[in-house]
Amino acid sequence: MTARPDGTTGEAAAAALPGQADLVIVGGGMVGVTLGLLLAQRLPALRVVLLEATRFPALDPERPLPYTPGFDARNTALSRRTIQAFTDLGLWPQLQPHATPIHHIHVSDRGHFGLARLNAAEENVESFGQVMENAWLGVVLLAALKRCPSVTVLDGVRVTGLRTAADHAEVSLVAGAPGDRSGQAGGEDAAGRAPEAHVLRAPLVVAADGTHSRSRDWLGLSASWRDYGQTALVTTVATSLPHAHTAYERFTGDGPIALLPLPDEPGAGQPPQTRRSLVWALATAEAERVQALPDADFAAELQRAFGRRAGRFTRVGRRHAYPLQLMVAPQQAVPRALILGNAAHSLHPVAGQGFNLCLRDALVLVEHLAAAVRDGADLGDAARLRAYEAARQQDQAQIIRFSDSLVRGFSSNHPALSLLRNIGLAGFDLMPGAKPALARYAMGLSHV
Ligand SMILES: Cc1cc2nc3c(=O)[nH]c(=O)nc-3n(C[C@H](O)[C@H](O)[C@H](O)COP(=O)(O)OP(=O)(O)OC[C@H]3O[C@@H](n4cnc5c(N)ncnc54)[C@H](O)[C@@H]3O)c2cc1C
Structure with a gap:
């Protein structure tokens, strides 16, 4: 596990896991990382924690990122x-x-x-x-995120649960175990002991944990699927x-x-x-x-x-x-939590729309959060999250219909x-x- 931006690693970082943040992002793929960057720029006073199950490789500005699930062999x-x-x-x-x-x-x-x-x-x-190439996007975006003082990136940390309460949302997470060589956090250690779960609370959790999002399930949000x-x-x-x-x-x-x-x-x-x-x-x-x-x-x-x-x-x-x-979650927000990126909609790549659509979602979300901060309102306020959802409905529906009809036609x-x-x-x-x-x-x- 690597804690950023202060560069602490391993056991030191495990000891330093925060218990509280203003906003938690689950998933450090292209969407989670880009959201972190947008928040750092627009709302630098927010303490953001980004949790990613995979360990990010060392960054070398001269070389594309070695494989990670979020920044892989694809091109965008x-x-x-x-x-x-x-x-x-x-x-x-x-x-x-x-x-x-x-x-x-x-x-x-x-x-x-x-x-x-x-x-x-x-x-x-x-x-x-x-x-x-996604691998180059990975190098540039992750290096930029590391430079953001308001965002703490915890990689090698797997979220194992997400629940919401009246005044906060709470994620359970496990950090990489010493015996885990899978590159995924949360494995058992060499003695077969399950790692201890840690709890992190925030007024708002944004889950960008991919098409097969566990967070979506934990939040009780349904998804409709079409297998092509x-x-x-x-x-x-x-x-x-x-x-x-x-x-x-x-x-x-x-x-x-x-x-x-x-x-x-x-x-x-x-x-x-x-x-x-x-x-x-x-x-x-x-x-x-x-x-x-x-x-x-x-x-x-x-x-x-x-x-x-x-x-x-x-x-x-x-x-x-x-x-x-094609996976679409008809409802994408509940009080104190929402799903973003492929967790909210995942399209056939025929029209190259997936990430571009997710990014427009993220831009609009950040504007809604900026308005909440400006008004002194609660970030996880249900009415404001519903307003975000409503603002994104038309663009999402159009792009989903367009790419689906291209594939089927x-x-x-x-x-x-x-x-x-x-x-x-x-x-x-x-x-x-x-x-x-x-x-x-x-x-x-x-x-x-
Ligand atoms: C073949 C192909 C080509 C494409 N081409 C284009 C294109 O040209 N243009 C375009 O706009 N879009 C394109 N897309 C779509 C685009 O790749 C996706 O929309 C985008 O990658 C979604 O990113 P994401 O961060 O939402 O999800 P993901 O990349 O799936 O990232 C999710 C992250 O969450 C992490 N995670 C999951 N569970 C947990 C957990 N429990 N705890 C902590 N972390 C967790 C994962 O490790 C992962 O890093 C293409 C897609 C495909 C399949």
Whole structure:
């Protein structure tokens, strides 16, 4: 366990676990960490404690973060609104060297005539957004959070319970046990003893503990699930053609394929290699088969599914699998606690909207909390949390509907659906007024 920002580690930090905070964040993934940064900037007088089950690796500004569940092998298409938020946090200059702008979006349907192209210059924007490796986001965001004096980050600390009372919420947590080598806190020690639980109280707890949030259950909040029966294979590929800042979304009857531009890999004495991020959604059994293929066979199958618009796939990296579902919690707040990020809604990545939507939730939440502080009100006040929920309803519903209908409309080989979507795509490409409207949604890249 590492206690921050004072740098105490191990046993010293275990002894220093706080008992009280103004606000507790459960989960140090992209959403929990970003919320911590937003709170530190907007409300620096709040004492915030962030609890993360995994131990964060040592940070090296020259290297992407080694694997953590929250900052993993994925890449994230950051919308213009998200970039603005990181700019306002003063972090964009550190993120930008690792980001690749998207100037063109190309949407197609395999084996059919429909095709839509979006061009940033035609929409009068510099880019639709930027693609970033999560591992680089992790290095920059975590280093920035460590510098925030109002936020204490406790990693290697697993929350084991959450309950609310009239005037506070309370989390139970266990810190990493000496014998635990899993990287997850809360394991038994070498002698098989369960670690002792510690209780932390705050007027408000925000749970950003992911799609399978235990906090959601502890708070008695329900979730509705739709299993898409698909798994996304995520990897980095090299292609023979330069990416020309183009993001491809290619629909196939088996599932969508997204190919996003990444920074080139400099070659020692060779021309730089074009790198792209691949998210290939397939029926789960098929994804398992394809994931296990040798690199050359994987590249050949990908070539058949994607076509030759990016040139030849000359190299493929390690593949990671993500089962895909839509999960939505219709109610996201109770007095003194709320769920945020994937704990509140988790989408199919087809449109690259998930994190961008979560970040807009976080921005609005921080504004509501700032108003509470300004009014001298209680942070966990039920009416104010309900107002936050109400303020987020429309944006969440629109994005969820949009990405769900893309998956369901395009992941089908039914001839009627196929004809309809191709007329839609072709018509869209020809219809001048349609582009700016879709450009705002396409791949989550231009939402303002
Ligand atoms: C393949 C794929 C591609 C995607 N691409 C995009 C994209 O291009 N653009 C976009 O906007 N979005 C994208 N998304 C969505 C985006 O990745 C998620 O919305 C985002 O990662 C959610 O982050 P989170 O912090 O809410 O959850 P998580 O990343 O799941 O983090 C939850 C954290 O909580 C911790 N935790 C869990 N339980 C406990 C506990 N009991 N105690 C303490 N800590 C706990 C976990 O260890 C973890 O670190 C994509 C998703 C997928 C699957």
